[in-house]
Amino acid sequence: MTNDHSLRTYDSMLGLLSSEDNPTPLVRLNHVVPHQHTIFLAKLEWYNPFGAIKDRVAANLIDDAQQRNALAPGQQLVEATSGNTGLGLAMIGNARGYPLQTPLSQAIPLEKRTVLRFFGADVVELDDSLCPAPGAPEGAIARARDTAKSNPDFVHLDQYVNEANPGAHYRTTGPEIWKQTGGKVTHLVAGLGTCGTITGTGRFLKERQSDIQVLGVCPEEGHDIPGVRSQRQLQQTQLYRPDAYDAEVEIGNRAAYDLCWRLNREECIIAGPSSGMALAGAIKLVPDEAGLLAVVIFPDNIFKYASSVLRHFPQLVPTSGPGSNQGESSAPSHAETLLAQLMxxxxxxxxxxxxxxxxxxxxxxxxxxxxxxxxxxxxxxxxxxxxxxxxxxxxxxxxxxxxxxxxxxxxxxxxxxxxxxxxxxxxxxxxxxxxxxxxxxxxxxxxxxxxxxxxxxxxxxx
Ligand SMILES: Cc1ncc(COP(=O)(O)O)c(C=O)c1O
Missing domain, CATH: 3.40.250.10 (Rhodanese-like domain)
Incomplete structure (x- = not known):
C-alpha cells in the first residue's frame, strides 16, 4: 500500500492529511455570489481525515513538539479547544500514542463533546464562554495550562500562542492554494478564530505575491458561530496579527446562517456556519472585477451543528405529526422542546x-x-x-x-x-x-x- 493519492490507497488515515500533493478541494461557487466577474472558490476543509481544517494544526502541533523533544512517549496532551482541534488531536494522538484531555466550555455543541468522548478524549466540561478566552482564570485555557504545570505527565501545546499553528497553514494551506490556482489567487478570505489559518496562509501567499489581499471575517459580539471569535475575543489571541491583514469585516449571525443555508441548498456544498460567515464577509470585501480570484476557507461541514441549525431555523423543529416527538414517552414533549428553544x-x-x-x-x-x-x-x-x-x-x-x-x-x-x-x-x-x-x-x-x-x-x- 502507498500514499499515492491518484490510486486513493493509503498506508493509514494519517496519509490523508492534506498537503501540496494531496490538497483539499477548491470548488467554484456558481449561485450564491452576486458578483459577475470575480471567481470565488471555496476550499473544503472537511476533506481532511478527521473532518476539519484543524487536522492540519493538530498534526503540526504534535510534529513540532516531537521535534523539539517537548513531547515524549507516554505523555498525555492537554488542550483547550472549541472542538475541531480536539477532534484532530484526539485522533492523531490515538495514532501516535498520546491520549488527550480537553477542558472545554459547556456551550460547545453537544455533538462535538460527544464525538470527542467517542474518539477517546477525556472531556472536562467547564462553565465558559462559547470559545475559551485566554487569560480568563476560570477558562479552559487556564485550566489546560495549570494541568500541564502541575503534572509533568501532561503537555500543553497551546494552539492560541504556538507558532506551529500558523506554521501548519504556512506549510500546507498556503502552498496548496498557490498550486491549485496556478498562482492566480488574488484574495484569501478566512474566518478568525485562533487566527492560525489567516496568519499562516496569508504569510505564505504574500511571500509569493505581495499584492494578494488577505481578508479576515469575524462574528459580532455575542455570536453563535462555533470556532470563530468576535473583535473583543480576538484581542486576547496572540496569533491575531491585524497588521498583516488587508481588511476585516464583522458579520452577524443571521447573515452567516442564511448564507450557510443557501450554500447547502443552492450550491449543494455541505458547509457549516463559519463557512457561511466567511463567505458573507468575502462578498462584502472582494470587489467585482474581471481577473480577480478569491479563495474562501470553509473550515468544516454542517453535520456537527444540528443544535445550532435548530436555533437559527426553528421552522425545522418537528412540532406534530409523523416524525415529531409526540407520543414517545422518553422523548421531550412539544412544550419541553419549545421551552428548550426559548432558553x-x-x-x-x-x-x-x-x-x-x-x-x-x-x-x-x-x-x-x-x-x-x-x-x-x-x-x-x-x-x-x-x-x-x-x-x-x-x-x-x-x-x-x-x-x-x-x-x-x-x-x-x-x-x-x-x-x-x-x-x-x-x-x-x-x-x-x-x-x-x-x-x-x-x-x-x-x-x-x-x-x-x-x-x-x-x-x-x-
Ligand atoms: C469551525 C471553525 N471555523 C473557523 C475556525 C478558525 O480558524 P483559526 O483558528 O485558524 O482562525 C475554526 C477554528 O477552530 C473552526 O473550528
Whole structure:
C-alpha cells in the first residue's frame, strides 16, 4: 500500500492529511455570489481525515513538539479547544500514542463533546464562554495550562500562542492554494478564530505575491458561530496579527446562517456556519472585477451543528405529526422542546446590527420592524422614518401592537444602544427569535448622516 493519492490507497488515515500533493478541494461557487466577474472558490476543509481544517494544526502541533523533544512517549496532551482541534488531536494522538484531555466550555455543541468522548478524549466540561478566552482564570485555557504545570505527565501545546499553528497553514494551506490556482489567487478570505489559518496562509501567499489581499471575517459580539471569535475575543489571541491583514469585516449571525443555508441548498456544498460567515464577509470585501480570484476557507461541514441549525431555523423543529416527538414517552414533549428553544433563544440576547447595515435593510422589502423604545417626547422630537414607538416600560402592555409572528425580524432602538438591549432581552423572553439592537442607537444613526424626521408640532400656544 502507498500514499499515492491518484490510486486513493493509503498506508493509514494519517496519509490523508492534506498537503501540496494531496490538497483539499477548491470548488467554484456558481449561485450564491452576486458578483459577475470575480471567481470565488471555496476550499473544503472537511476533506481532511478527521473532518476539519484543524487536522492540519493538530498534526503540526504534535510534529513540532516531537521535534523539539517537548513531547515524549507516554505523555498525555492537554488542550483547550472549541472542538475541531480536539477532534484532530484526539485522533492523531490515538495514532501516535498520546491520549488527550480537553477542558472545554459547556456551550460547545453537544455533538462535538460527544464525538470527542467517542474518539477517546477525556472531556472536562467547564462553565465558559462559547470559545475559551485566554487569560480568563476560570477558562479552559487556564485550566489546560495549570494541568500541564502541575503534572509533568501532561503537555500543553497551546494552539492560541504556538507558532506551529500558523506554521501548519504556512506549510500546507498556503502552498496548496498557490498550486491549485496556478498562482492566480488574488484574495484569501478566512474566518478568525485562533487566527492560525489567516496568519499562516496569508504569510505564505504574500511571500509569493505581495499584492494578494488577505481578508479576515469575524462574528459580532455575542455570536453563535462555533470556532470563530468576535473583535473583543480576538484581542486576547496572540496569533491575531491585524497588521498583516488587508481588511476585516464583522458579520452577524443571521447573515452567516442564511448564507450557510443557501450554500447547502443552492450550491449543494455541505458547509457549516463559519463557512457561511466567511463567505458573507468575502462578498462584502472582494470587489467585482474581471481577473480577480478569491479563495474562501470553509473550515468544516454542517453535520456537527444540528443544535445550532435548530436555533437559527426553528421552522425545522418537528412540532406534530409523523416524525415529531409526540407520543414517545422518553422523548421531550412539544412544550419541553419549545421551552428548550426559548432558553437557547435567551443565550444570545445581545445580537446587534450596525446602523449602516440597518439603513440598507430598511430599504429592502420587507424591512425589519424598527422598534424605537424611547419616550414619546423624544420620539416626537426626532426619530427614524417608519419606526414604531413603544416606550420600553409599555412594551408588555402594548404587546398586541407587535407582530404575532415570532420569526418576524425586529430591531430595537434607543439613543445610545444600551436600553434597547434590555428591550431585546424582553422580546426574546416573549419568544421573538430574530431580535437585534441598533449599535450606538439613534445618536450613531445621526452621526452617520442617515435620514431622521420629527412629528409635526401643533400651532404655537396650543
Ligand atoms: C469551525 C471553525 N471555523 C473557523 C475556525 C478558525 O480558524 P483559526 O483558528 O485558524 O482562525 C475554526 C477554528 O477552530 C473552526 O473550528
Amino acid at each position: 437557547e433563544n435567551l443565550k444570545n440576547p445581545y445580537d446587534s446590527v450596525r446602523v449602516k447595515d440597518l439603513n440598507d435593510e430598511l430599504s429592502q422589502s420587507p424591512p425589519p420592524l424598527l422598534l424605537d423604545i424611547r419616550s414619546a417626547e423624544m420620539f416626537a422630537e426626532l426619530h427614524i422614518p417608519g419606526s414604531l414607538n413603544i416606550p420600553e416600560l409599555e412594551l408588555s402592555a402594548r404587546a398586541t401592537e407587535l407582530p404575532q409572528d415570532r420569526d418576524a425580524p425586529i430591531v430595537t432602538l434607543c439613543n445610545i444602544g444600551k436600553f434597547s438591549k434590555r428591550a431585546s432581552l424582553l422580546l426574546k423572553s416573549q419568544g421573538y427569535r430574530h431580535v437585534r439592537t441598533a449599535k450606538g442607537g439613534l445618536n450613531e444613526w445621526v452621526r452617520k448622516g442617515f435620514a431622521v424626521t420629527s412629528l409635526p408640532t401643533g400651532p404655537p400656544g396650543e
